[in-house]
Amino acid sequence: ARHEEFYKLAKEAHGRVRENPQAQQMGIWGTWILTAVKQEIGELPTYNHRTGVFPGWEKLSGDYIRPRYTVSDRACFGCSLSCKKVNYVREGPFRGTLEEGPEYEGLMAFGSSLGIADYPTTLKANQICNKYGMDVISAGGTIAFAIETFENGIITEEDTGGISLKWGDSNQVIRLLEMIGRREGFGNLLAEGSCEAAHRLGRGSERFAMHVKGLEVSGQDGRTHRSIGLSHATAARGADHLRSLVTVDQLGYEEVAAKRWGADKLPEIIDPYTEKYKATAVVETENAYCIRDTLIVCWYSVSWPPIFWMEDFAQMLPLATGIEEFGRVDNLTKIAERQVTLKRMFNVREGITRADDRLPDRFTKEPMPEGPGKGQTVDLDPMLDDYYSLRGWDIETGHPTSKTLRRLSLEWTVN
Ligand code: SF4
Incomplete structure (x- = not known):
């Protein structure tokens, strides 16, 4: 609506991204930059989330991959960051594979989580997932479940159709992915995902299915990053890292945390090993991401890096739309709260309660066995209490209260 002011602000926004040193690094390495970071903080899911450090991490890092495999950079329209990488394998069993990606989550799902220190395997696996329309986190997580279940003698070659499952076997992973995509043999069971496969197998296999509400856990670990434990437990569609992943605590952005949530919450709010104040960080981040996603702004x-936040959206929206009330952060926050609570009411209708906002026992009962976070577990309940209180949801049931529904004009969702 106010074109000149909008373009001036948009130009400034591009400049803020271009000049940010971490954004510049993202432009070179894409999300592969995360492999080294996650290894350093002990949050690189390895062997089906058993541990957070992987001895072969260097072969899954940007430093290793880019000079050997990257043939071009790509960007979405208008992006000044360009995180996408197109890659080509020149030799070895996957020679000739040409594909974009995978991003960090794919490196984790087909690399460290399966004990595979080989980038071409992850690229080939990513290509197969794209071909069949399969999610890389779910596909890799389900194969990791199968391997660990086999390793523990719960399933045998009788169940797998003669396949002996083991960690670090690239050819086997590629074969399994094709079988899942075509629903062939043992792949037909794995195509259901780890939650349903465990349900059908029984025999105690459930403890190796790393999922929340049926969705496989993404490439983070609440034991060494408490806020993601809460995010995984509360996200509407399951163990989702996209709706409220807080990076400010994970990577220690003290100034950003103080500005967003108040200096009085330091140092706890950026301490990845404490539950205190994590609900505040998750709720506020979830609200900001609601507006980010509504505006189709990139992750x-x-x-x-934490560059833009609610104030920036509030500054830009009235210029783009002419609607002045979008220029107030409290209005945007209410829109976001409404989205989160509406999704919750959808889940309430489907029977979801506090009991479903859980994490696999691996995160709450099995201490991190090694690395910087050795000995850590997630204490989920206090974070859930805080989260429900901040959201205006009932602490016992996890259902939005009548007062909250009235405040957000969502009374109609009750019936
Ligand atoms: S818009 Fe986002 S996803 Fe697209 S290239 Fe830029 S940084 Fe990557």
Whole structure:
């Protein structure tokens, strides 16, 4: 609506991204930059989330991959960051594979989580997932479940159709992915995902299915990053890292945390090993991401590096739309709260309660066995209490209260 002011602000916003040193690094390495970071903080899911450090991490890092495999950079329209990488394998069993990606989550799902220190395997696996329309986190997580279940003698070659499952076997992973995509043999069971596969197998296999509400856990670990434990437990569609992943605590952005949530919450709010104040960080981040996603703004530069936040959206929206009330952060926050609570009411209708906002026992009962976070577990309940209180949801049931529904004009969702 106010074109000149809008373009001036948009130009400034591009400049803020271009000049940010971390954004510049993202432009070179894409999300592969995360492999080294996650290894350093002990949050690189390895062997089906058993541990957070992987001895072969260097072969899954940007430093290793880019000079050997990257043939071009790509960007979405108008992006000044360009995180996408197109890659080509020149030799070895996957020679000739040409594909974009995978991003960090794919490196984790087909690399460290399966004990595979081989980038071409992850690229080939990513290509197969794209071909069949399969999610890389779910596909890799389900194969990791199968391997660990086999390793523990719960399933045998009788169940797998003669396949002996083991960690670090690239050819086997590629074969399994094709079988899942075509629903062939043992792949037909794995195509259901780890939650349903465990349900059908029984025999105690459930403890190796790393999922929340049926969705496989993404490439983070609440034991060494408490806020993501809460995010995984509360996200509407399951163990989702996209709706409220807080990077400010994980990577220690003290100034950003003080500005967003108040210096009085330091140092706890950026301490990845404490539950205190994590609900505040998750709720506020979830609200900001609701507006980010509503505006179709990229994950990067909002979530990481932490450049733009609610104030920036509030500054830009009235210029773009002419609607002045979008220029107030409290109004945007209310829109976001309404979205989160509406999704919750959808889940309430489907029978979801506090009991479903859980994490696999691996995160709450099995201490991190090694690395910087050795000995850590997630204490989920206090964070859930805080989260429900901040959201205006009932602490016992996890259902939005009548007062909250009235405040957000969502009374109609009750019936
Ligand atoms: S995903 Fe985001 S950072 Fe990557 S190219 Fe697209 S707009 Fe740019």
